[in-house]
Structure formats: C-alpha cells, structure tokens
Amino acid sequence: MSVIPLQNKKVEPLLSVRDLKMHFPVKEGIFMRTGKFNKAVDGVSFDIAPGETLGLVGESGCGKSTLGRCIARLYQPTAGEISFEGQDIAKLGRKPLMPFRRDIQMIFQDPMESLNSRHTVGQILEEPFQVHNIGNRESRQKRVKELLDLVGLPARSVTRYPFEFSGGQRQRIGIARSIALNPKLIICDEPVSALDVSIQSQILNLLIDLQKEFNLSYLFIAHDLAVVKHISDRIAIMYLGKIVESGVGESIYRTARHPYTQSLISAIPVPDPHHVAHRQILVGDVPSPINPPSGCNFHTRCPQAMEVCKQVVPHLSDEAQPVSCLLYDASKP
Amino acid sequence: MSDVILSVKNLVTEFSTDEGRVRAVDDVSFDIKAGETLGIVGESGCGKSVTALSIMRLLPQPIGQIMGGEILLQGENLVDMSIEQMQRVRGARIGMVFQEPMTALNPVHTIGRQLTEVILLHKKISKEKALKEGIAMLDKVGIPAPDIRMTEYPHQLSGGMRQRVVIAMALACQPSLLIADEPTTALDVTIQAQILELIKELQKEMGMSVLLITHDLGVIAETSASVVVMYAGKVAERGSVYEIFDSPTHPYTRGLLESIPRLDTEPKSKLTIIPGMVPGLLDMPKGCRFENRCRYRKDSCLLAPPAAETISEGHEVACYEWRELKTSVGGGGDSANFKLSAVA
Numbered sequence: 001m002s003v004i005p006l007q008n009k010k011v012e013p014l015l016s017v018r019d020l021k022m023h024f025p026v027k028e029g030i031f032m033r034t035g036k037f038n039k040a041v042d043g044v045s046f047d048i049a050p051g052e053t054l055g056l057v058g059e060s061g062c063g064k065s066t067l068g069r070c071i072a073r074l075y076q077p078t079a080g081e082i083s084f085e086g087q088d089i090a091k092l093g094r095k096p097l098m099p100f101r102r103d104i105q106m107i108f109q110d111p112m113e114s115l116n117s118r119h120t121v122g123q124i125l126e127e128p129f130q131v132h133n134i135g136n137r138e139s140r141q142k143r144v145k146e147l148l149d150l151v152g153l154p155a156r157s158v159t160r161y162p163f164e165f166s167g168g169q170r171q172r173i174g175i176a177r178s179i180a181l182n183p184k185l186i187i188c189d190e191p192v193s194a195l196d197v198s199i200q201s202q203i204l205n206l207l208i209d210l211q212k213e214f215n216l217s218y219l220f221i222a223h224d225l226a227v228v229k230h231i232s233d234r235i236a237i238m239y240l241g242k243i244v245e246s247g248v249g250e251s252i253y254r255t256a257r258h259p260y261t262q263s264l265i266s267a268i269p270v271p272d273p274h275h276v277a278h279r280q281i282l283v284g285d286v287p288s289p290i291n292p293p294s295g296c297n298f299h300t301r302c303p304q305a306m307e308v309c310k311q312v313v314p315h316l317s318d319e320a321q322p323v324s325c326l327l328y329d330a331s332k333p
Numbered sequence: 334m335s336d337v338i339l340s341v342k343n344l345v346t347e348f349s350t351d352e353g354r355v356r357a358v359d360d361v362s363f364d365i366k367a368g369e370t371l372g373i374v375g376e377s378g379c380g381k382s383v384t385a386l387s388i389m390r391l392l393p394q395p396i397g398q399i400m401g402g403e404i405l406l407q408g409e410n411l412v413d414m415s416i417e418q419m420q421r422v423r424g425a426r427i428g429m430v431f432q433e434p435m436t437a438l439n440p441v442h443t444i445g446r447q448l449t450e451v452i453l454l455h456k457k458i459s460k461e462k463a464l465k466e467g468i469a470m471l472d473k474v475g476i477p478a479p480d481i482r483m484t485e486y487p488h489q490l491s492g493g494m495r496q497r498v499v500i501a502m503a504l505a506c507q508p509s510l511l512i513a514d515e516p517t518t519a520l521d522v523t524i525q526a527q528i529l530e531l532i533k534e535l536q537k538e539m540g541m542s543v544l545l546i547t548h549d550l551g552v553i554a555e556t557s558a559s560v561v562v563m564y565a566g567k568v569a570e571r572g573s574v575y576e577i578f579d580s581p582t583h584p585y586t587r588g589l590l591e592s593i594p595r596l597d598t599e600p601k602s603k604l605t606i607i608p609g610m611v612p613g614l615l616d617m618p619k620g621c622r623f624e625n626r627c628r629y630r631k632d633s634c635l636l637a638p639p640a641a642e643t644i645s646e647g648h649e650v651a652c653y654e655w656r657e658l659k660t661s662v663g664g665g666g667d668s669a670n671f672k673l674s675a676v677a
Contacts, residue, residue, distance in 0.1 A: 053601075059521035059522070059523060059524075060521055166610050168610060169610075196376035196377055196548065197376060197548060197550070197589055197592060197593055198376060198588060198589060198592055198606070198607040198610075199376075199610065200592070200593075201592035201593070201594070201604040201605065201606045201607075202606045202608075204594065204604055205603055205604055205606060208601050208603070223521065223522065224522075225522075225596075226593070226594045226595060226596055227594050229594070229596060229600065230594035230598060230600060230601070230602075230604070231594075231600070231601065232600065233600070233601075249600055250600070253596055263523060264522065264523060266526075267522045267523045267525065267526035268522060268551065268596070269525075269526075269529070269549060269551030269552045269554065269555045270551055270554065270555070270595075270596070271550040271551045271553075271554045271578065271590065271593060271595070272554055272578060273554045273555075273574040273575055273578050273579075274575075275554070275555075277555065279526060279530070281523075281526050281527055281530055282523045282526075282527070283527075285491040285492075285493055285494070285524065286521075
C-alpha cells in the first residue's frame, strides 16, 4: 500500500491515516436487513505534517466529507488507522478520546447550522472551555474576547446571537470556536463554499493568517479547485471513496496525470474571456458508492478507458506525485 | 434597433416589508441582442434574481412590485401586460431555468406529464404529438433512453439529469429568450461543464438569446458576450466581456476580479479583499452604495448616487472617480493569462 509522501521526509507527520475505510450499512427490505454497504471511504492513506495544509478535492458523494468526519472522530471508521502524534485514535472510546478532541477541531460549511441559534456568541465560544473544564469564568471571558479579536469581530459581539451576523461573520465565529482550545489540526469542510466571492477571500486570508500564527495543520475539504490550490501545500483528488492522485498543488495543476484530475481541472471555468478551454467533458454522473463499477471505478466515465480497466483495480503508485491509474502502471498488461 | 430581443429600461422593483419599502432593483437598464448571451454577475442580495423575476413578472405577490421602467420583449412592454397575456409569454417566448432543479420540478408528476404540459399549453397539437415532441426534446438535451425517462419521476434522476429536464421544458416551445438563474450553482464542476456546453449548443442551434445570472465570474467569462455587474440593486458597470475583464473600471468590479483565487496565484499569498460587507437594503447609504467598502472613496461620493457614464460605446460605469481610476492602475484581469498545460 502506498502512502502519499510528505514534502519534507524528515518531518514527523502530525496525522497519518492508513487504509481508512468507512462503510455505512444500507438497510433494505421489510426486515431492514443489511445487505449492502455504502463504501463512502474505501482505503485511504495519507500524512499531514505540522503546519501543513492538505487539500482534499472531489465531487459530491466522493466521500471527502465522510473522510474528514472520520478523522475528527465524529464517525467510528469501519477499518484502518488514524495516528495522531503517533497514537491510533481510530478505535478509541469516548473518554480516552477527550484529549484528542482538543487537538482536532472542525469548521463546517454552513455556520448557521453549526452554531446554536439560541446561544449568544459568548456562550458559543465559552462552551469548549466548559466541556474541557479549562479556567474559571473570568479567564474564559478574557479568552473569548481574545478569540473575537483574532478573527476580526468586535468585542461587543459577545452578547449577540448568530442570526444578527452575516454569513461571513458567522463563519468567523465558527473559526473562533475551532481555534479556542489551541488545536493542532483543523478539518475545514467546505468553509467558504456558502460565502459570496468578496467574503470568501476575507475568510481565506484569515485561515492563512491563523495557520502562520499558530502553526496549524489543515485538512481543507472543498470542491472548488482554485480555492483549494490557493490554500493548500499538497492536494489529493478523491473519486468514489478513493484517492486517485495527489501531489504538490502546482504540479497537480500543471501536470495532472489521472484522467479524472485532468477532466476536473479542465472543467473549471476560467475568469478570463481570452482563455480557450480545452475541455474534456466527462460523460454521465458519478456512480453510486453502494454499487461501484468493477476494476477501476472511474472506467465508466474515463475518456481513456481500456479493456483491462474493467477488471483490474489500480493502486496509488509509489512516486512523488502518486497516481492510481493503469495507464501509468507498467506491471499491468 | 430590431435585433434587440429584450430591452430593460430604468427598471425599479420594490418590496414592502414589515420594516418599510425596500428597493431591490434600482434603475437597471440593459439590452440583449438576438442570439447573444448577457451575463448578470453580482453577490447575493444584489438584485440579480429579482431582475429576472421582474422580467418574468413572477415577483412574490403582493409584496413585490415593479414601480417603474419598461421591459420590452421584441418591442412589447411586459410591465403593462395582463396576467393572461403574460401566461402566453412565459414558456412560449421566454423560457426559464432555476438554480435548484428539484424545486423547479413537481415531485408527484412524471417527467413526461410535466414536459407535455408546457407543449400542450402553448401549441395546438394532439397529446400523442406532444409526447413525441417531448421525447425529441429530451433527446436533444442529451438524456439517454428518453422514452423511458418520460415515465419516470424527478427523484429517479440525478441532479445533472434533472437540470437537463428543466432545460428541455424551458426550450420545448422554442422561446426567443432563455433566462437561466444560477443554472449550474447546485451542480458539480464536471456536470456544470456539461450543462454550460449544452446551453451553448442549443443556443447556436435554436438561435435564442440567453440571460445568464450567476455569481461565478469564470462562468461569465466563458459564456457571455456582454456583462452587467450589479451591486446592491444597481448596475455598477456594464460592457462587453472583454471590457469588463480586461479593463474593469468600477472599484467593485476591480475588487471582485482581484479577490478571486486563480489557478496561477501564488499559493497562500494574501488575496486582495473588498473590506466590509454589502449594506442592508433598509439602510443604504445616501450616496454611492459601494462607498463604505471603496478604497477610492472621496467626500463627494457620500452626497448623491453616481449616474451611469459612458466610457466608450457600450461600456458604462456608475462611479464619480472613473476617469482617475482609468489612468491609475491596470485592470485586474491582466494577470489571468494562464494556460492549463495539463490539459492542452
């Protein structure tokens, strides 16, 4: 099994995920028997270094959000390893997991849904400290003010409710909450997708600033490749529960090798009327992860599919820019 | 000008809310030529969707009202039309595609029933013939096995397929204008590419004009010949797609173009931002509506809203300072000459 290598091999990874699988049972028939599984994440391995951003890109239903939630341990993965600073947290129970919950935080796509609308911003930001029993009332409130300042909100926001804020400001509250306990890793699940263009850049700048200041690691999940490339050191492309290609942002864009990556990049509309698009338009839709195609699961939409792709399952290659495609696999016929 | 399909002149649309009347669209004007695609770009709340709903006369009743201006479809003023007259325009002369195909389709009727409904409503033909036309239309929008799809329900189709059905419905009666309000926003980028390509092909084939409403500057650059940039209910700038992207003049247009991360920007570099946010419709500034976020603001900007001024034939901007801006910094679009070597 090949692992997406770190850029700097000497650094100890903060997070290493090995062969992670998340299969959701699908209940069928009148007896609700589990006949099939939705293989949302099906054997994913990667490392994240301290202070690094790994961008995770893919279309809806590819399993990128599920993967993020497994690492934040909102889900109990079916199989595989999630090593955080050397300790496997994939199977830890509620209690032993508590210290890791401080270190791994999450930012969600829709801040209106992820913030309790009946709590004031002060209550929302104080809650992490109460859960983990940190400090007294006074020190907590002082810290809440610091947090608001860090994300660029006025101190008087403390007594306000989430509905009184705009989308971008709400996302700032979500970010303040995620950094409250000085985490090491933040899972950002589509943090700017719901925001307007001019607000998006404000939030991206904030995330980049906070990363530099606190040496945070990000797993940045998004479908917008331009956004992901801007914020990421390395990028991994996911399709139907598997990583199909990965590498440094720049090289993914300039020398994409997997036909899916190439199509994905070519599909992005470029904001330049002089740009001539060389589109590789993919036919059809993403197949169901309950009943994925045989062999390479991309062969049904692949413009370069060969006969062998229907039978042989490709694996990520052992290279600086690993790719999971039989076109580049010399050992296969 | 006979080749203008739709001409919107000084359109004003207001909503009455509990807190008072708000002007969602304020003095908006533009023309769409035959066979042309016009893009309206702007952020949420800028009035782009309300403009589309005003043209279709589909404003939420009774709170939404057109307070002034003209909407001329091939010379006829839609604002003065009765409900019955409008019903003969919608679907037949103007087709509309919405953002979320699941809400645009009726979940309890088959695709076939919904598609033939449009055809039967506007054409005097038999049910069998309408069914045949419907199947032909589904085939045209690239739906495989169209005769089987006709008997299926919306939930049995994927998002991309549903949007194709909505496009088939919108175009079933060969309208001269298609209004597409964020038609690809709910779709994945590979599906978005399919749908945009489809709209382009059908436009070429049927010769219709398209009014495309989106927040995505990439989609605009790729599809539109002319562009209207809207901000807080007003037109900030309009011109050809080259004028808007190569020499953006309004500070808002510039800000937008500079703030989007591009494939060729340095990773983790600071993005240019437009500080602050759009003012609420109830507390609009008295002067220029962009005044509180503008880095070129002068005291004179606070007094009265700027009128649209012509920079060159067809290129208009609503900014007091445009002459200064024109000569100062180059446009934000110049840095975008990046070619994707990976896919060449």
